[in-house]
Structures are given as C-alpha cells and as structure tokens.
Amino acid sequence: MTCLPEKTDKKLGLLIDLNICVGCHACAVNCKEWNTSGITGPMEDLKPYGDDPSGVWYNRIHSYEFKKENEVDRTVYFPKSCLHCEDAPCVTVCPTGASLKRAEDGIVLVNPDVCIGCKLCSWACPYGAREYDTSAGVMQKCTLCVDKIYDETIDEERRVPSCVSTCPAGARHFGDFANPKSNVSVLAAENDARDLFPEMDTKPVNQYLPPQKREHNEGKKLDQKVSTVKDALLKWATLDFSG
C-alpha cells in the first residue's frame, strides 16, 4: 500500500552530528558490506576494479566548503542516506505498492519482488536517497538495516544500523524520534537539530546536528591563531602566559 500511515508507532531514524563527522566514509563502506549480503543484496557493483566503477550505495559522504564573511572557511562532511520521511513522496507516487512506509516503525522500504523499476520514486525524492539497480531492474534504498536492528540472535547493543555501529567518531546515533526521552530525541532537542530541505514538506525523520557555531572569532584571521614553536619558546623564555 502506497498510502502513508496516518501515524507510525515508532519513528526510527538517525541523528547525524556534522560537528563530529570526519568524513572517513566508514559508514558508507560498512553499509555496503552489510547490505550486499543482507535482505536487499547483492548491491550492484559494476566494474569495481575498472576505470569506470559504478553501483548502488545507500549512503554517500559528500563534503562542502562553507564560506562566511569574517569567519574562517570550514569544511563540513555530510553523510546522506534515506531520511525515512513522515510524508515520504517516494512512497505515494509508487504505482505498484512496492514502496512502503511501515506503520510500526516508520521505516521506508522497497519490495524488490513487486517493483517494476519505473524510477518515479527516485524522481519524487528531493534528497537523492534512492538509487536504481540496473542489473536487477529495481529501485534500492537504505533499509535502516531492518535485518540487523531486530535480529535477536546478536547482542542487544549491536542491534543498530551498521553505519552507526561502525562510525569511529561517534557521529551517528540511532533511535526512536517518537519517544521524547530517547537518546536521539534528547540530543536533537538539546542541540539545534536540523531538517534537510524543509521547503520540500517531507518531514524527514533523520535529523542533523549542525557544526559548532563560532562565537568569538569575528574579524580574526586564521594566522593569528597559529603559534609557532619559536613563539612558544619565546613566551616561556619571558614567562609570558597571556595566551
């Protein structure tokens, strides 16, 4: 059924901390590792060692350079995967019922046995979360590791999406946004969490924590902050601890 559920019992999703992400791509690599042998695998991987490799990834790590007046430029690493939107336009456009949003936990999935590969859902998604598998002729997307997070045969603390368990920096959090006391809801409430592309009215479940604001560096230039070994030695020599 491609009508969206009025309300989902849980809103499972990710909280991604852009202040912490170091852009190492480990989440994307482990995502592919898990999912290529998971329920939606194998994930397309054409000419992996050739000149023109291509394939499906559920998670891709973009990076951007932000320039703002009177501030030092900053680099922001930006992992992007399906946001499991509450008003997911990719679900309602699906003519076959292959795209669905689960009423129990809000996860957006594609049923590969029903998908006709019309690609309309990928057109409807403003975030580029869906990628077409040319070999299988069906659409693919992040499953929030639905075959891992409910697996009772593994330790409870491992029942999180593989992008979350692998992140070496702790930039990714997984939880239920419908529960105001959950880890992700608390972090989101305390830290100015952001929706991607709010104008699209998709009500994304996944949230992003912005990079840290710079409060005291107006007008300062980067070279004023850097001190050389020579400066440090001179300061110690003169017992000047002014900072």
Added chain:
Amino acid sequence: MHPALSVIIFTTFSGMGYGLFIWLCAILIAGTPPDDTQIIAGTVLSIIFVGTGLLSSTLHLGHPERAWRAFSQWRSSWLSREGILSILTFGPMVFIGGEKYFSLGMEFLILPMAILGLVGAVATVFTTSMIYASLKAIPAWHNVWVIIGYQVYAISSGGVAYIMIADWLYYKLVIATLILALIVKIITWIYVDRHRGKYTRESALGLPDFGKAKPFEPAHSQKNYLEREMGYNLGKSRRAIMRWLALGCGFILPAGLLYIGFPIAIFIALICLGGMMAERWLFFAEAEHVVRLYYDKDTV
C-alpha cells in the same frame, strides 16, 4: 532530467492519440459527424497512437512483465491512475470503431460512448500531466502550466491528426487550438525561466546560517545513477535551437500549412508530431531536479 526517448514517445504519441479521440468524440456529440469510414479510421488511429505510446512507456521499466502491478495503487499514485484510465478509455474507442465497422445495431450507444470517451481521454491526459506536476522536487514541472499544457498540446496535435481522417471541415478550429497551444507553451517557458533559483544548496543541507556552501571533495569518483538520471545539462544555444524547433514544427508550421491548405495532411501531422517530440525532449532536458543542489548546482 535525462530525456529518455521511451518516455518522450509515450507522452507525445498518447497525447496525439487522445487528442484525436477528443476531437472525434466532441464532433460526434456536437452533431455533423464525419462519415463512418472516417470514424473507423479515427478510432483505429487513436488506438494505434495511444497503444504505441503506452507500449513505449513500458520499455523504460526494469521489469516490463510486472507492468500490470501498476494498476493497483490508484489511491495515492498518479501513475497508477493514469494506467487505469488509459485502459478504460480503450473501451469507448473500441466500441465506437467496432459499432461503425461491424454495424452491431447498438447505434443508440454511440452518443453515450462518445461522452464517456471524451471524459476518459481528457481525464487520462490530466493524470499523465499530474505524474509530472505532482513532483515537488522538480520545480519546472510542479506548476499549473504543465497541467494546462499537456491538455492543450494533446488537443492541438490531435486536431492536426484529425484533419488527416476527416477532411478539412474544422481546420480553422484546429488552427485556433494550435495558436492557443503556442501561447501556453511560451507562457510556460516564461514561468519556468523566471522561477529558477528558488531553492539553495544551503537550505538543502539544512545549514542556511553557515554562509555559502560549495562542493569540496566529491562523494564518489564516477557519476552515479542520480547524476546520470537527473544531472542533464542543457546549453543555452542548444536550448534556443530546440525551443524554436518545438514552436516551429509543433505549432507555427502546422498552423501555417493548414491556413494555406497544404494538400498532404499526413505531412502536416508528421511535422506536428516531430515538433511535439522536440517540445517533450525539452520538457525533460530543461527540468532541473533539486537533488543537483547536493552536486553541481548552487541553486535550482
């Protein structure tokens, strides 16, 4: 958006077919119908055009053998609604053509069937337009001019096809619809050109308060599906050539040839169809998807 030939053929051929059937039904309803041979030829041509379009649309599917599943989600999906209505509208087409050819003695049903056919064809073209107009992620499509346009171009191109089968009785009316279609197309381009740049990369990233963002390291070394499907770049000179081609062949030349009474109607119809294909090619090539904000576009 990448202009895929299968989808261009789908919307132009089915548009012309439904347009032709709209003319046929309207004239059956209004009286002074063309003779039976012409009605049969008209319904057969409509079925061929629409059938070619629908078959072509299945060519771009990953699993054409599952196409029947697309009839199931009419509650939410415009594509599904389009599929159902397109099949239903074959009913009046087949009935009117069959009744005239086989003389089944159900002449009294021609008028109700013509009304059903007219409503069905208009509704099918409307659902086709809504497949595109409902996509907020593609601003060039998400507006009322797309809905008006699809309907008007179907009627104008169908009118030119109608001249082929039913003499030149209504050629002045066809010229009028061609002029109307020309005006709608120009207004649509004005609208689209003036509404570019509404969405920014910073908003797409959820970080509008951190200054200007530009891509740093690409997320992947080679183009991915998103860039191949949605990253079509149309140069300004190519756009100008295609726009003139669309206007010239789609509307101006057919109207001119009809006005001077050019004797080979099929030639006019082919020019018009070619022009509509150029128009539809542009419809895709010009439309920018907001996902490009994460890649190469600062604004869409």
